[in-house]
Amino acid sequence: MGEVVDFKVHMTAQRFKKILHAEDDPDIREIARMSLEMIGGFEILQCASGEEVLKAANDFAPDMFLMDVMMPGMDGRESVRQLRQSANFAETPVVFVTAKASNVDVDQLKEEFEAAVITKPFDPITLPDQLKEIWSRMTPEPAGS
Amino acid sequence: MKSSLRVFWVLSGALFVTAAMSIFTFLNLVPADHSGSLWMIYAAHWALIIGLLVVAFRRGSETMRLREHLLKSQQAELAFREKAINEHAMILTTDSEGKILSVNENFTNALGFRANGLRGSELRHFLGAADSAPYEAIARQTNGGDVWSGDLEVLSASGKLRILRTTAVPLFSTGMGHLKTMYFCNDVTKQRSGEQERQLTRCLQLLPEDVYLVDMDSGKILFMNDAALRRMRWPEGEYRTYGADRLPDPFGAAIRDLCAQEAPTDASETLQFLTECHGVAMEANVQIIETVDGQKRFVAVLRDISQRMEAEATRRNFMSMMTHELRTPLTSIKGAVQLLTAGTAGPLEPGVMSLLRIAENNGERLLGLVNDILDLSKLEAGKMEFTMGRMDLRALIDEAIESDAGYATGLGVTLRCKSPETPLWVTGDKGRLLQVLTNLMSNAAKFSETGSQVEISARPNGDMIRVAISDRGPGIPEAARAGLFEPFKQAGAQDKGRIKGTGLGLTIVKAIVEHHDGRVDFVSELGKGTTFYFDLPQCAQSTKTRQSALDHAA
Numbered sequence: 088m089g090e091v092v093d094f095k096v097h098m099t100a101q102r103f104k105k106i107l108h109a110e111d112d113p114d115i116r117e118i119a120r121m122s123l124e125m126i127g128g129f130e131i132l133q134c135a136s137g138e139e140v141l142k143a144a145n146d147f148a149p150d151m152f153l154m155d156v157m158m159p160g161m162d163g164r165e166s167v168r169q170l171r172q173s174a175n176f177a178e179t180p181v182v183f184v185t186a187k188a189s190n191v192d193v194d195q196l197k198e199e200f201e202a203a204v205i206t207k208p209f210d211p212i213t214l215p216d217q218l219k220e221i222w223s224r225m226t227p228e229p230a231g232s
Numbered sequence: 233m234k235s236s237l238r239v240f241w242v243l244s245g246a247l248f249v250t251a252a253m254s255i256f257t258f259l260n261l262v263p264a265d266h267s268g269s270l271w272m273i274y275a276a277h278w279a280l281i282i283g284l285l286v287v288a289f290r291r292g293s294e295t296m297r298l299r300e301h302l303l304k305s306q307q308a309e310l311a312f313r314e315k316a317i318n319e320h321a322m323i324l325t326t327d328s329e330g331k332i333l334s335v336n337e338n339f340t341n342a343l344g345f346r347a348n349g350l351r352g353s354e355l356r357h358f359l360g361a362a363d364s365a366p367y368e369a370i371a372r373q374t375n376g377g378d379v380w381s382g383d384l385e386v387l388s389a390s391g392k393l394r395i396l397r398t399t400a401v402p403l404f405s406t407g408m409g410h411l412k413t414m415y416f417c418n419d420v421t422k423q424r425s426g427e428q429e430r431q432l433t434r435c436l437q438l439l440p441e442d443v444y445l446v447d448m449d450s451g452k453i454l455f456m457n458d459a460a461l462r463r464m465r466w467p468e469g470e471y472r473t474y475g476a477d478r479l480p481d482p483f484g485a486a487i488r489d490l491c492a493q494e495a496p497t498d499a500s501e502t503l504q505f506l507t508e509c510h511g512v513a514m515e516a517n518v519q520i521i522e523t524v525d526g527q528k529r530f531v532a533v534l535r536d537i538s539q540r541m542e543a544e545a546t547r548r549n550f551m552s553m554m555t556h557e558l559r560t561p562l563t564s565i566k567g568a569v570q571l572l573t574a575g576t577a578g579p580l581e582p583g584v585m586s587l588l589r590i591a592e593n594n595g596e597r598l599l600g601l602v603n604d605i606l607d608l609s610k611l612e613a614g615k616m617e618f619t620m621g622r623m624d625l626r627a628l629i630d631e632a633i634e635s636d637a638g639y640a641t642g643l644g645v646t647l648r649c650k651s652p653e654t655p656l657w658v659t660g661d662k663g664r665l666l667q668v669l670t671n672l673m674s675n676a677a678k679f680s681e682t683g684s685q686v687e688i689s690a691r692p693n694g695d696m697i698r699v700a701i702s703d704r705g706p707g708i709p710e711a712a713r714a715g716l717f718e719p720f721k722q723a724g725a726q727d728k729g730r731i732k733g734t735g736l737g738l739t740i741v742k743a744i745v746e747h748h749d750g751r752v753d754f755v756s757e758l759g760k761g762t763t764f765y766f767d768l769p770q771c772a773q774s775t776k777t778r779q780s781a782l783d784h785a786a
Contacts, residue, residue: 112560118567125576157556186559208563208599212574 107149127215137161344389374402632669644682657771679705696767
């Protein structure tokens with residue numbers, strides 16, 4: 088847990104390390120993994136469903152959730168709703184990935200979850216930078232505490 | 233008559249005998265010894281004559297009295313008839329030319345005119361009827377001595393249409409010809425409108441929609457057609473005693489609100505709203521109508537739209553499924569190719585690289601096609617969402633140039649913009665207008681010769697702002713104009729190898745621009761180039777000009 092001390096004093100790039108990615112399509116999971124690990128240098132945990140996310144979240148303690156919206160079983164919205172109830176993840180940045188490019192859907196996601204939204208297909212080359220930009224926007228500089 | 237004749241003959245006989253006797257006596261033709269009895273006879277005759285004269289006189293005065301009595305009763309009868317006719321009908325008399333001579337009280341009362349005002353004016357003028365044909369027919373008939381019967385449409389003093397069932401009777405006198413014409417009229421406006429109402433009711437019964445006629449003052453249901461009765465499951469004879477409060481909510485509530493409105497909605501507009509009746513989704517169209525006698529009613533027509541809603545929901549689901557299902561594999565394909573070309577999986581041979589570029593380009597193209605088809609189907613279904621806001625078109629053009637610059641550079645084309653110093657305010661959906669701009673710019677770049685320029689300009693044009701995008705490409709033949717904005721039409725697509733597009737771009741551009749109350753078109757000269765332009769309405773006023781307007785006003 089010495090890492091937690093470092094966490095607060097390090098630069099953005101160093102404070103933002105772990106992403107929990109939920110996506111039911113294995114091919115997209117693979118591409119996202121390559122993009123985030125090989126290009127972005129993140130530590131990634133991937134889940135195929137909302138239920139898996141809820142099981143793994145506490146142990147993995149991610150800095151960001153990257154959530155597919157439409158998944159069989161528990162979908163992205165419902166998983167985030169449940170994650171938000173836990174004190175650990177009440178403030179953790181959430182980025183939804185959706186294949187629906189409807190303005191209404193996007194606005195609704197942003198509003199309800201204070202989340203960012205990336206539409207599919209995403210560009211795996213620029214995805215890490217996009218997430219870093221979102222993360223620094225959503226995480227205010229820690230002040231004292 | 234016979235008795236007076238008898239009296240006449242008896243009297244004449246007596247007079248004759250008396251006269252003869254008087255003559256004999258006078259001429260002394262009567263023997264003297266008979267003179268005494270003769271005098272007796274003589275006197276008796278005179279007495280008879282006097283008696284007879286008295287009887288005749290009395291008889292004569294009785295006849296006179298009887299005659300007088302008869303005449304009086306005839307006059308009373310006539311007066312009675314006239315009174316009865318006057319009570320029953322509206323009567324008007326004109327001369328043979330159609331000038332009004334007199335009108336009865338019924339007539340003036342019914343139409344609100346004053347008798348004095350009418351006298352001397354021409355019938356067809358004062359009644360103000362649009363159709364003068366019946367008056368010509370009346371003139372023809374009555375001048376020929378015939379009676380005319382029919383319905384006259386006239387306007388009352390207050391300008392309301394009245395229908396008079398009329399009989400026009402000409403009066404002729406020997407030697408004088410056609411003297412005058414008498415019009416006997418009855419106001420049948422109500423019966424006629426009743427007839428129309430019955431016809432209307434029959435039509436309404438045939439409609440598959442539910443129809444209600446509600447009196448706005450009392451809230452009473454005046455009419456329901458069979459379809460409405462079936463939905464309510466109300467017995468036919470009873471609904472007339474029901475008020476609108478018996479209608480189930482939320483439809484009933486909407487109707488009661490309408491009845492309770494302080495200032496009723498303008499009768500000329502139709503209200504349309506979605507509601508529910510016994511759990512069935514309905515679309516209601518409500519029209520307020522005013523009857524001839526000023527009662528306010530409204531007609532509500534309800535259409536069952538549950539099937540339509542279902543179909544729409546199915547379509548929406550299908551669209552969103554399609555979006556998802558098409559984009560998911562594309563994400564993988566494009567992502568995989570992008571990772572490979574970026575060298576994420578290690579260095580690549582040049583040959584492999586060029587093949588990957590082909591895959592990448594076509595993945596891009598397929599994605600464009602998917603997006604365009606989705607946009608188009610949304611536009612056609614009226615389901616495209618527009619988030620309208622106020623913006624400076626110059627900034628939007630800059631953004632579009634920035635986003636298209638890479639593509640243009642790849643084709644060896646430069647994008648150059650000429651826009652004014654002052655802002656160009658428009659109201660629109662930023663994303664969609666950007667789509668219009670990038671689409672027209674990439675089109676222009678696509679059709680430009682390598683090394684040439686695409687010029688973009690924006691300027692106020694009357695109430696509109698005109699944005700023009702000019703290329704120095706091959707131009708568009710006039711023959712291609714007609715279909716250019718239709719799906720999958722691309723002028724010159726077949727003879728330029730590198731030109732690839734979905735063929736939907738211009739169709740979408742047109743639909744988006746028109747949704748902004750704008751217009752898109754082009755001018756082109758073969759071999760010289762093409763200018764596509766679109767006009768958008770200027771935003772009412774910019775803050776600055778509004779301020780100066782206020783200054784002017786002050």
